[in-house]
Amino acid sequence: MALTGRIALVTGGAQGIGRAISEALLREGAKVALVDSNPEVARECRGRLEEAFGVGSSLFFECDVTDWAKLQEVFRKTVKHFGHLDIAINNAGINNEKDWQKTINVNLTSLIKGTYLALEHMSRENGKDGGVIINVSSMAAFMHSPHMPVYTATKYGVLGFTKAMAEASAVGNFGVRINVLCPAYVDTPLLQTIDEEDKMGRYFKYKEELRQSMHTYGILDPSLIADGMMMIIKDGSLNGAVMKITASKGIHFQNDEPMSA
Ligand SMILES: NC(=O)C1=CN([C@@H]2O[C@H](COP(=O)(O)OP(=O)(O)OC[C@H]3O[C@@H](n4cnc5c(N)ncnc54)[C@H](O)[C@@H]3O)[C@@H](O)[C@H]2O)C=CC1
Numbered sequence: 001m002a003l004t005g006r007i008a009l010v011t012g013g014a015q016g017i018g019r020a021i022s023e024a025l026l027r028e029g030a031k032v033a034l035v036d037s038n039p040e041v042a043r044e045c046r047g048r049l050e051e052a053f054g055v056g057s058s059l060f061f062e063c064d065v066t067d068w069a070k071l072q073e074v075f076r077k078t079v080k081h082f083g084h085l086d087i088a089i090n091n092a093g094i095n096n097e098k099d100w101q102k103t104i105n106v107n108l109t110s111l112i113k114g115t116y117l118a119l120e121h122m123s124r125e126n127g128k129d130g131g132v133i134i135n136v137s138s139m140a141a142f143m144h145s146p147h148m149p150v151y152t153a154t155k156y157g158v159l160g161f162t163k164a165m166a167e168a169s170a171v172g173n174f175g176v177r178i179n180v181l182c183p184a185y186v187d188t189p190l191l192q193t194i195d196e197e198d199k200m201g202r203y204f205k206y207k208e209e210l211r212q213s214m215h216t217y218g219i220l221d222p223s224l225i226a227d228g229m230m231m232i233i234k235d236g237s238l239n240g241a242v243m244k245i246t247a248s249k250g251i252h253f254q255n256d257e258p259m260s261a
């Protein structure tokens with residue numbers, strides 16, 4: 001998919017991985033709707049992006065993805081403003097083992113809603129022109145951590161949901177490629193949560209073990225994750241792909257065992 005004039009929506013787009021992919025998309029000539037719940041972060045990001053890529057290349061929506069009505073409105077306003085939607089990246093995510101139900105609501109429930117909203121505006125089922133969806137899971141879906149069990153559960157859920165939806169899209173001829181991306185540790189403010197007891201809850205006492213895990217496995221630059229996302233967006237053959245990004249192997253794919261008869 002060439003990107004000039006393509007329209008993308010990125011949740012959690014104002015910081016970290018979401019900001020990295022938003023900038024990469026803008027550099028390639030796409031237009032981006034950034035959805036984020038943090039007004040301060042979004043304000044700083046908006047200033048930088050408009051300075052670099054011009055006013056009008058991006059839209060900013062202050063929206064908590066758990067607010068279903070607001071998220072519906074954001075998708076609707078994006079399509080109304082730009083005319084269509086080609087790319088949706090369900091990236092917003094948190095790590096909060098204390099308020100673990102919020103973690104499920106943000107990382108999994110809202111991602112499911114974001115996927116369905118993207119299909120509403122992209123799927124041939126609805127007379128639209130197709131597109132690509134990227135859902136962000138984690139290597140925690142393959143190498144679970146005893147220090148963040150609910151975060152891990154949400155990322156397992158994202159992996160399974162996305163693989164199933166990709167197959168549904170193929171069977172239903174949605175015309176929408178649906179893929180999942182699983183990074184290892186990435187150098188973003190999310191990693192600071194290991195030092196916050198109000199986020200780690202009962203697992204706060206294990207923060208040194210987590211820090212050791214980061215040292216062992218390495219910490220990736222957000223730009224590498226954006227590179228992986230751009231590969232998925234540009235390779236029209238990818239549907240149901242599970243992209244892993246680690247320090248040891250870089251960008252690579254999970255090779256699924258063939259389904260047993
Ligand atoms: N940083 C890491 O080591 C890894 C992160 N991931 C995943 O990548 C995704 C992005 O994470 P990072 O960029 O690292 O985090 P981050 O915390 O740096 O950025 C996340 C952005 O999402 C926004 N956000 C959070 N909750 C939101 C909500 N309810 N509604 C709207 N926006 C919301 C935040 O305001 C922030 O701008 C998450 O799904 C995370 O689980 C996956 C593997 C590793």
Ligand SMILES: CCCCCC(=O)/C=C/[C@H]1C=CC(=O)[C@@H]1CCCCCCC(=O)O
Pocket residue numbers: 095138139140143144145183184185186190191193194213217246247248249
């Ligand atoms: C601290 C909160 C942010 C968590 C970000 C995240 O998704 C972390 C995932 C890690 C949790 C347990 C793990 O083991 C995950 C990292 C695994 C890295 C695996 C790298 C393997 C390799 O390099 O071959």
